[in-house]
Amino acid sequence: MTKIPLLTILMLISISNAALASDSLFYKELNLIGGHSRQNGWVGHTQELSNSVGFEHYAKFSSDYGDFLTTDLQIRGAYDPNQPFSDAISCEIHNAWAEYRASNTIKIKVGHFEPAYGLGQIIDVHSTILQLLTMENIGYTKDWGVELRGSASGFDYWVALQLGSGMSIRRLDSSYLFSARIGTPAGRDFQYGVSALCGNVLDTEGMSTFPKNHLLSDEAIQKERIGFDCVYNWNSFVLKGEADFGVNSNNSVIGYLMEADYTPPKNQNWEFAAQFKSFVNDLGSSRTDDSKLSLGLTYRLSQTTKISAAFTHDLNQYHQPRDTEFLVQFYYYGK
Amino acid sequence: MENKSQISTILIATLILCFVCSVSFAAIGCELNDPDRDIQKIFPQSTGYKTDYFTIQEKGGEKLKKEVEEKLGDAFDPIYESLDVPYSYYTILKGKDVIGYVHGVNQKGTYGTLQIILATDPDGKIMGFYYQKVSSPEALKFRDKAFTDKFIGLTLEDFYKYGDPNGKIAAIKDPSQKSQEDFKATIRGTKKNLILLDTFLLNKKHEGSYKGVRNDEYK
Numbered sequence: 001m002t003k004i005p006l007l008t009i010l011m012l013i014s015i016s017n018a019a020l021a022s023d024s025l026f027y028k029e030l031n032l033i034g035g036h037s038r039q040n041g042w043v044g045h046t047q048e049l050s051n052s053v054g055f056e057h058y059a060k061f062s063s064d065y066g067d068f069l070t071t072d073l074q075i076r077g078a079y080d081p082n083q084p085f086s087d088a089i090s091c092e093i094h095n096a097w098a099e100y101r102a103s104n105t106i107k108i109k110v111g112h113f114e115p116a117y118g119l120g121q122i123i124d125v126h127s128t129i130l131q132l133l134t135m136e137n138i139g140y141t142k143d144w145g146v147e148l149r150g151s152a153s154g155f156d157y158w159v160a161l162q163l164g165s166g167m168s169i170r171r172l173d174s175s176y177l178f179s180a181r182i183g184t185p186a187g188r189d190f191q192y193g194v195s196a197l198c199g200n201v202l203d204t205e206g207m208s209t210f211p212k213n214h215l216l217s218d219e220a221i222q223k224e225r226i227g228f229d230c231v232y233n234w235n236s237f238v239l240k241g242e243a244d245f246g247v248n249s250n251n252s253v254i255g256y257l258m259e260a261d262y263t264p265p266k267n268q269n270w271e272f273a274a275q276f277k278s279f280v281n282d283l284g285s286s287r288t289d290d291s292k293l294s295l296g297l298t299y300r301l302s303q304t305t306k307i308s309a310a311f312t313h314d315l316n317q318y319h320q321p322r323d324t325e326f327l328v329q330f331y332y333y334g335k
Numbered sequence: 336m337e338n339k340s341q342i343s344t345i346l347i348a349t350l351i352l353c354f355v356c357s358v359s360f361a362a363i364g365c366e367l368n369d370p371d372r373d374i375q376k377i378f379p380q381s382t383g384y385k386t387d388y389f390t391i392q393e394k395g396g397e398k399l400k401k402e403v404e405e406k407l408g409d410a411f412d413p414i415y416e417s418l419d420v421p422y423s424y425y426t427i428l429k430g431k432d433v434i435g436y437v438h439g440v441n442q443k444g445t446y447g448t449l450q451i452i453l454a455t456d457p458d459g460k461i462m463g464f465y466y467q468k469v470s471s472p473e474a475l476k477f478r479d480k481a482f483t484d485k486f487i488g489l490t491l492e493d494f495y496k497y498g499d500p501n502g503k504i505a506a507i508k509d510p511s512q513k514s515q516e517d518f519k520a521t522i523r524g525t526k527k528n529l530i531l532l533d534t535f536l537l538n539k540k541h542e543g544s545y546k547g548v549r550n551d552e553y554k
Contacts, residue, residue: 263470
């Protein structure tokens, strides 16, 4: 079972480099992150980001009649300085998918990709310190499975069936995740969508694919959600919002996020961000929320390189002490 | 022992992958958010499309950059127009026949990025024009069909005659009240888009119409 991801990678890479590929893009990636946490002292990673080097290989395949297949493979070799060396290095497979264009309105995707739920479906946060609600809602940002993506007059839709395991391939306790989103087409100034999911999701920790990330319990968590999300591009601002309601096993839960990003017109290298997100783990009890306020600042050195800083402050934490963290990130994604 | 084996697997996999991959590019300049929907709207008779990526770095490097800047009449912006950023080109097909191209560029605007998308016939004549993204308080005026339709039928030759007061470009009026810089940026971005199309896909078909431009066009 552990060899399946590796075989998938090699298969995708082999396909990508075969004579069939009409064109492809190869990006190198470097992510350096570090900072100080009031609870944990010096830290070298976040829940989603580690110090890492990696690449992304994106390819299009076509015949005389046009494109019929797209593949994407994004891998990071991560290093966690807070772990002993033997456990510090890991391989993270983020994107590993192939999408077949069945027609101009229907695509079928297989591999490792985002669940069809919420803002994570339309906003790429793979390099940003400020993350969306996906980790709180589902427990991971990507999963292994199949997806049907389609478009109709005035809206797009996604339906996905995945393993419910996240970064690593596992199937325990009948785990699975079914998710679906319907929303306005990409590219509009105001985009919105409605999502739903249900499944038995494994509770894991860490972004590692090899070795497998830590499984916190052999029992899957039964999850159900319905959510609404929106993004509004307004002049120099990007405003994002998401609200989710549902059940984790026997507890009713609710989550919401608000974020405003601002690029000053005269200094477009700079970007400011402010985010508030909260996830209430049990609506039937008081003070069960994980609530966080974050402020972010990014300076773009070029189209491929940026330096970011973020200050995050926990307003409340359900299972652990409140924390305040300051992080700095250097990020390169390009040639 | 198990850890050693896992680390070896990771290192071997990484090495294999690094050697197998060979082509190198940077972040994409401007690609269509939804190519199937957009292409079908502009070319309802199309049956498919083929995507290609080009960079100025690959196609001629610093020399080509200078050539494009000279034709454009302006220097490239280091944040928006670096050499190694790939541009996406969609060749529109009806069966196996090429019936047009769709291509976009990022252009620095007053409030942020303008993404200017052009659809052209196989000779490079504009058949469709729209903003995929426009950061401006007067975005609606720029997106208005009455304005975007004014670009239909234009060719790179018309943009090379930008300074001619009787030319076709001079006849296009700024639709905004207070966003003159975004209007100028739109003209610049459209011209850049056509120059790159001519360079990457049309084998410099419009080279003959280039007679030099004034260096103060966008000042």
